[in-house]
Amino acid sequence: MANILSTSQRSQSLPSSPIRKLVPFADAAKKRGIKVYYLNIGDPDFATPQPVIRELKKVSADIKTVSYANSQGVGEHLKSWVKYYKDCGISITYDEINVTSGGSEALMFAVSATCDPNDEILVFEPYYANYFTFARLLNVKVVPIALEEKNAFHLVDKKQIEKKITKNTKAILFTNPNNPTGTVFSKKEIRIVLDLAVKHNLFIIADETYRGLCFDDKKSYSVLQVARKEETQRVIICDSLSKRLNICGARIGAIISKNTDVMSAVLKMAQARLSAGLIEQRIATPMLNNCLPYIGWLAKQYEKRRNTFLDTLENKLKLKIHRPEGAFYTMVRLPVKNTDEFAKWLLTDFCDQGETVMVAPGAGFYATPNKGKDEIRVAFVLEEKKLKRAAQLLSLAVKKY
Ligand SMILES: Cc1ncc(COP(=O)(O)O)c(C=O)c1O
Structure with missing residues (x-):
């Protein structure tokens, strides 16, 4: 048989x-x-914005070989990320960023770099559905913290979060602005998350895919803007150009951290998958330089x-x-x-x-x-x-x- x-x-x-x-x-x-x-x-x-389309035409007219890019990212493209962050009021260096195939790969890298099998990640619920799949793939447990519609899905109860922290908790996954609720968390709420991370020695994986897409004169703050210098070590930003530049199919994102151990773990993973798309990084570069x-x-x-x-x-x-x-x-x-x-x-x-x-x-x-x-x-x-x-x-x- x-x-x-x-x-x-x-x-x-x-x-x-x-x-x-x-x-x-x-x-x-x-x-x-x-x-x-x-x-x-x-x-x-x-x-897709004209500067991206123009660059696509330029690149397609010029290119001879579609080679691999550098595992960390194309030099000029990395520079444009640094410039974009500077425009947002956030200072990062080239060593603190790695280009990824969308925010999705950044999330996989962030969870892989921080969690071992059976570790736990706190996630505010409802959450972006694919988090569960990414965590499952790595044998990491998603621990939900329910946010209530009556509070417009804002963080109101620090104790409720703290109750879910166990010896296996490694990180808080924090999506701001949020998918699926559209909640934009205030500086005060980000401070709650940072205080908990410091108290319980946790990483914060901040999914900021929708940074800047806010309504009614609201403003979205990055966790990196609220964190004190010594707290930035525990912050990992997962970022994406998909929605902000309307280039979902280009599959360009980035992982950003001031923690050198995290970034060297990320680079090893990035080297193993060789590179993110060369053409996509090139065509997004001029637009990213001035996109606010x-x-x-x-x-x-x-x-x-x-x-x-x-x-x-x-x-x-x-x-x-x-x-x-x-x-x-x-x-x-x-x-x-x-x-x-x-x-x-x-x-x-x-x-x-x-x-x-x-x-x-x-x-x-x-x-x-x-x-x-x-x-x-x-x-x-x-x-x-x-x-x-x-x-x-x-x-x-x-x-x-
Ligand atoms: C909250 C959130 N994070 C990450 C992603 C991944 O996006 P991408 O891989 O296209 O950058 C999405 C896509 O919808 C999302 O909504």
Whole structure:
């Protein structure tokens, strides 16, 4: 009898991403001729900025060999990161940064550099669903700390966080501005996280993918801006150009730390994967050198999109919906028992005038069992006319379901 091959238990225990797992149903709906409005994923429809496109044309005209880049990153590109951080009021040196394939690789590097198997990471819940998968891959445990909608998902209870710290806790993973809640944490809240990290000797893995994308005149602070000099040693920033420069497909991010041990661990991992994309780093460089005006403009556009989408949905459903302060997502609680089934039904059974909408079911954004089952996460990344229609479709569907 042939031996049966089996994949690792670890890989078998990975969840499918709630953001992408319904894609086959969306593809099938499209094949049936149905137009799908995609609110499930943060893949914005803004055109990639002209300076990036211009550089892409220039590079494609000039390039002879698409070689590997340096493992740490292309020199000129690293300089542009340092310049961007300086523009944000944060002083970093070249040794304190390593370019990565998106913020996703930065997160994998950060968890790998700080945690051994069975170590624990505290994460504020609901959280970016892929954290769970990254941690699982490394046999690291995600310990959720529930944040409440009634507090707009802000940190109000230091003791509640402290209760979850055990001898295995190695890091606090802190997403600001937050996906999926859109919460922008204040300097005071960042101080709470820093004080806890100092008291319990923890790293802070700060996912600042959405830095600068804030609404209503709010401002997002980096953990590195709030940390005292001696505290910066425990801070690791995971960063990304995907959303800020509208180049999701270029896969460019960075990991930043003033801790030399962390950065030398990161460099070894970066060397093992050889390099991040050469062309992508080159085309992003001129834009990154002077991007704050664009990011300010982008934040204003998302604020308008948030208002259009939520005003329409609240009006149609007669529901109060959590209003995000930044990024471009929110969690929406619906009068539906199981949003996994509802989100699938939207693609398999529902349509209005040949159109439907795709959303991410909420449960995948929680580690706590049974949480998020009546919630969906939406990304308001489409132009306003489409968002209005998507909100109409969603409210029609809820009434029909
Ligand atoms: C909070 C957060 N972190 C990290 C990422 C990873 O982004 P990328 O790998 O495209 O940089 C995302 C993507 O949506 C995100 O929302």
